Amino acid sequence: xxxxxxxxxxxxxxxxxxxxxxxxxxxxxxxxxxxxxxxxxxxxxxxxxxxxxxxxxxxxxxxxxxxxxxxxxxxxxxxxxxxxxxxxxxxxxxxxxxxxxxxxxxxxxxxxxxxxxxxxxxxxxxxxxxxxxxxxxxxxxxxxxxxxxxxxxxxxxxxxxxxxxxxxxxxxxxxxxxxxxxxxxxxxxxxxxxxxxxxxxxxxxxxxxxxxxxxxxxxxxxxxxxxxxxxxxxxxxxxxxxxxxxxxxxxxxxxxxxxxxxxxxxxxxxxxxxxxxxxxxxxxxxxxxxxxxxxxxxxxxxxxxxxxxxxxxxxxxxxxxxxxxxxxxxxxxxxx
Amino acid sequence: xxxxxxxxxxxxxxxxxxxxxxxxxxxxxxxxxxxxxxxxxxxxxxxxxxxxxxxxxxxxxxxxxxxxxxxxxxxxxxxxxxxxxxxxxxxxxxxxxxxxxxxxxxxxxxxxxxxxxxxxxxxxxxxxxxxxxxxxxxxxxxxxxxxxxxxxxxxxxxxxxxxxxxxxxxxxxxxxxxxxxxxxxxxxxxxxxxxxxxxxxxxxxxxxxxxxxxxxxxxxxxxxxxxxxxxxxxxxxxxxxxxxxxxxxxxxxxxxxxxxxxxxxxxxxxxxxxxxx
Numbered sequence: 001x002x003x004x005x006x007x008x009x010x011x012x013x014x015x016x017x018x019x020x021x022x023x024x025x026x027x028x029x030x031x032x033x034x035x036x037x038x039x040x041x042x043x044x045x046x047x048x049x050x051x052x053x054x055x056x057x058x059x060x061x062x063x064x065x066x067x068x069x070x071x072x073x074x075x076x077x078x079x080x081x082x083x084x085x086x087x088x089x090x091x092x093x094x095x096x097x098x099x100x101x102x103x104x105x106x107x108x109x110x111x112x113x114x115x116x117x118x119x120x121x122x123x124x125x126x127x128x129x130x131x132x133x134x135x136x137x138x139x140x141x142x143x144x145x146x147x148x149x150x151x152x153x154x155x156x157x158x159x160x161x162x163x164x165x166x167x168x169x170x171x172x173x174x175x176x177x178x179x180x181x182x183x184x185x186x187x188x189x190x191x192x193x194x195x196x197x198x199x200x201x202x203x204x205x206x207x208x209x210x211x212x213x214x215x216x217x218x219x220x221x222x223x224x225x226x227x228x229x230x231x232x233x234x235x236x237x238x239x240x241x242x243x244x245x246x247x248x249x250x251x252x253x254x255x256x257x258x259x260x261x262x263x264x265x266x267x268x269x270x271x272x273x274x275x276x277x278x279x280x281x282x283x284x285x286x287x288x289x290x291x292x293x294x295x296x297x298x299x300x301x302x303x304x305x306x307x308x309x310x311x312x313x314x315x316x317x318x319x320x321x322x323x324x325x326x327x328x329x330x331x332x333x334x335x336x
Numbered sequence: 337x338x339x340x341x342x343x344x345x346x347x348x349x350x351x352x353x354x355x356x357x358x359x360x361x362x363x364x365x366x367x368x369x370x371x372x373x374x375x376x377x378x379x380x381x382x383x384x385x386x387x388x389x390x391x392x393x394x395x396x397x398x399x400x401x402x403x404x405x406x407x408x409x410x411x412x413x414x415x416x417x418x419x420x421x422x423x424x425x426x427x428x429x430x431x432x433x434x435x436x437x438x439x440x441x442x443x444x445x446x447x448x449x450x451x452x453x454x455x456x457x458x459x460x461x462x463x464x465x466x467x468x469x470x471x472x473x474x475x476x477x478x479x480x481x482x483x484x485x486x487x488x489x490x491x492x493x494x495x496x497x498x499x500x501x502x503x504x505x506x507x508x509x510x511x512x513x514x515x516x517x518x519x520x521x522x523x524x525x526x527x528x529x530x531x532x533x534x535x536x537x538x539x540x541x542x543x544x545x546x547x548x549x550x551x552x553x554x555x556x557x558x559x560x561x562x563x564x565x566x567x568x569x570x571x572x573x574x575x576x577x578x579x580x581x582x583x584x585x586x587x588x589x590x591x592x593x594x595x596x597x598x599x600x601x602x603x604x605x606x607x608x609x610x611x612x613x
Contacts, residue, residue: 191452193442196431200439203428210410211440271430324429324482 011323013264014276016316020262020308021283024290027304032294039286039293043170049285050178052255053278054233057185058226060260060277062123064189065222066202066269071112071127072230073253074134078104079234080244081138081151088153088244089146098159101235105228108134112227113220123223131253139246149246155239164240174236181229186274194218202269258305259284262312264319271320283308339402340365341535342387342418342504347396349386356382358560360396364504364552369526369536371546373579374556380539383556384506387537388420389413417503421493421510429482433466433474434459436481437496466495469525487518491525498529505529506537511545523549543575555579 028034039045055072062069079101087097112130116123142149155164165173189195200208201215209215230252238244263280265272287308291301340363349357356379364370374380385391387398389407398405400416407413410420428436438458444451459477466474471491474484481489490510497505507526511519526549529536540546546553553570555563555578563570563578570578 193444193451193453196435196439196442196453199431199435200428203431203436207428208439210414212411212414213440266430270428320430324480 010319012276013271013273013316013320014279015264015319016312017263017276017279017283019315020312021279021286023311024283024286024304024308028286028290028294028296032291032296034290034293039290042289042293043168043172044292045285045289046175047170047172048289049281050172050175051233051237052252052259052285053178053281054174054181054229055226055252056256056259056263056277056281057181057274058222058229059256060263060265060272060274061185061189061198062222062226063257063260063265063267064202064269064272065198065219066205067116067123067219067222068257069112069127069223069226070124070253070257071108071130071134072226072256073250074131074138075105075108075227075230076234076237076249076252077244077246078108078134078138079231080238081142081234081246082231083235084151084153084238084244085142085145087155088151094155094159098235101231102228105231106224109224109227110220113223116223117216117219142246150243152243153238154242159239163236164238166240172236172240174233174240177232177236182274182278189274199270202266202271204270255284255288258309261316262309264316266320280312283312338365340399341401343399343402344387345397345399347386347393347398349382349391350394356559357386357393358558360561362554362561362564364535364537366503366535367530367533368551369530369538369549370552370554371550372537372539372554372556373541373543373546373575375541375579378556379559380556381508382559384420384508384537384539387413387504387506388418417501418506419497419500419502419504420506420508421490421497422508429480431481432459432478433481433484433492434462434477437462437465437477437492437499441500461499462492462496465499466492469495469498469528471495471521471525485518486514487521490514490522494522494525494529498532498534502534504535504537506539508539509541510538511540511542519545541579543572543579546575547572 025036025039028039029036055076059069059072082101082104083094083097086092086100087094108130112123112127115121115126119126139149142151161173163173163177167173167175189198197208197213197215197218200211200213201218205215230249233252234244234249259281260272260277261267261280262283263272263276263278265277284305287305288301291298291304343363344360347357347360348355360383362370372380372383382391386393389410389412392406392408398407405416407416428439431439434455435458438461443454443457443461445454445457446452455477463475463477469491471488474488474492481492484492490507494505494507494510510522510526514522523545526536526538530549530551536549538546538549551567553563553565553567553575554561555575557578
């Protein structure tokens with residue numbers, strides 16, 4: 001039994017995330033007096049996880065490929081402001097607003113991607129620059145065009161149904177978008193050649209290029225994906241809450257990176273899994289929102305996240321070396 | 337006699353004002369191991385990068401099967417069957433054997449309209465390819481490359497190159513970082529590749545390893561072929577001397593530089609001129 005467990009789960013990238021999730025829930029139940037049924041039935045952390053997860057997956061893909069995108073922090077408010085200004089303030093059809101929003105994501109993603117492949121500047125610095133630049137652009141554009149830093153949006157019913165309705169009164173529709181994105185990403189990353197290219201790029205970009213992988217194109221597309229995902233999350237928020245603010249979104253940067261790293265993705269690239277990122281996001285959401293269901297004071301949640309991050313990364317490290325040192329012992333196992 | 341698989345005629349390579357390779361003439365035939373010997377900085381790396389399509393020769397020509405070729409990028413050389421295996425073999429330590437074996441040319445199977453990575457075929461093919469080279473310890477394609485020993489990685493990389501139809505195999509110091517036993521594994525694999533009719537270019541500065549597998553030797557000193565001979569034409573001592581000769585030359589050069597430094601940049605004058613003055 002132990003052999004099976006050790007052989008299948010522990011040498012996989014998601015091992016740390018799954019164990020962290022179990023550990024956090026156990027911790028809350030034992031020390032926080034949480035009613036498990038209550039926690040599992042709650043919408044707050046699932047909604048939180050879905051919004052974060054849609055950004056965390058493309059950010060995780062970039063990290064597997066050895067890059068980083070922190071401009072998402074500005075792209076989320078940029079997305080919600082774009083649709084609110086275009087379809088709310090100027091009252092253009094909502095379809096135009098949606099296209100402009102996603103188009104902005106594609107555009108900024110292209111800028112990030114092109115700058116990364118054309119220069120030797122690390123993508124952390126490039127996206128830090130676009131992060132700050134986009135913050136300034138969104139704020140000044142908003143004040144210049146509408147005179148305010150907060151714009152209302154009244155989306156038609158059908159768009160609300162697709163992007164911003166509450167199912168059962170509390171579950172955001174974006175949960176389904178998240179699941180769809182996760183399944184799609186899982187298929188592409190683990191079951192197509194593109195996934196193989198991704199891991200090769202993260203392992204050694206030079207060798208990957210020599211092996212004939214279009215690394216430049218892949219990198220640009222990954223940046224387009226993450227920026228567009230961020231504007232999508234912003235857009236869904238604006239449609240759901242009928243308004244958009246210039247501020248906010250900065251938390252997503254660290255939240256997404258923590259989720260991805262807890263999920264077993266190696267910061268230097270080349271190792272990770274979609275299932276891991278998925279569970280990393282869930283774990284983060286449970287700590288962040290689940291703490292309200294406990295007797296523990298809310299102020300402790302950051303401490304718990306910090307400790308959890310450290311433990312998860314240490315676990316991931318030892319699991320990775322287990323995977324590296326793993327030699328097949330199938331014969332002895334089957335006999336035993 | 338048939339045309340050599342690969343031939344270099346008067347190949348020169350300069351980077352800006354620095355001339356690295358001088359009039360390199362080399363031929364290599366199918367089923368032959370050419371050992372390229374030379375000290376660090378002798379131009380071995382530049383030469384193999386030129387062969388692999390990373391650099392283009394400044395002047396001179398390369399021929400494959402008697403036909404002039406010119407490579408714009410490494411992919412061009414790879415398409416003609418020139419494969420390079422670097423010192424550390426598998427370069428993706430965190431990928432599985434099956435996945436890294438097929439990086440860039442993944443086998444797929446169709447599920448409906450979708451092309452899906454065929455992990456089973458990939459693993460089986462990779463394991464079979466490396467076992468054919470006598471490395472029977474590798475029997476699970478799901479193992480990570482990083483968990484293999486240095487010799488196994490080299491062997492896997494060589495098996496990979498051969499599997500994808502390499503005709504010229506460039507091995508860049510494959511035994512440099514290995515222990516005695518591991519190195520002998522790799523040497524055996526080199527002989528196996530030769531047996532299959534592959535032209536092997538084996539770069540090393542370990543004369544013993546070169547003597548064990550080489551049919552044909554070329555010693556590179558300061559970017560030029562200082563000696564080019566067949567197996568049995570020179571003894572181990574002579575080869576070592578040749579390589580050391582390169583070192584002695586370098587010493588002489590330093591002595592010259594030192595002299596210039598202490599004489600306002602003037603080189604030492606020949607004795608005859610000194611007497612005239």
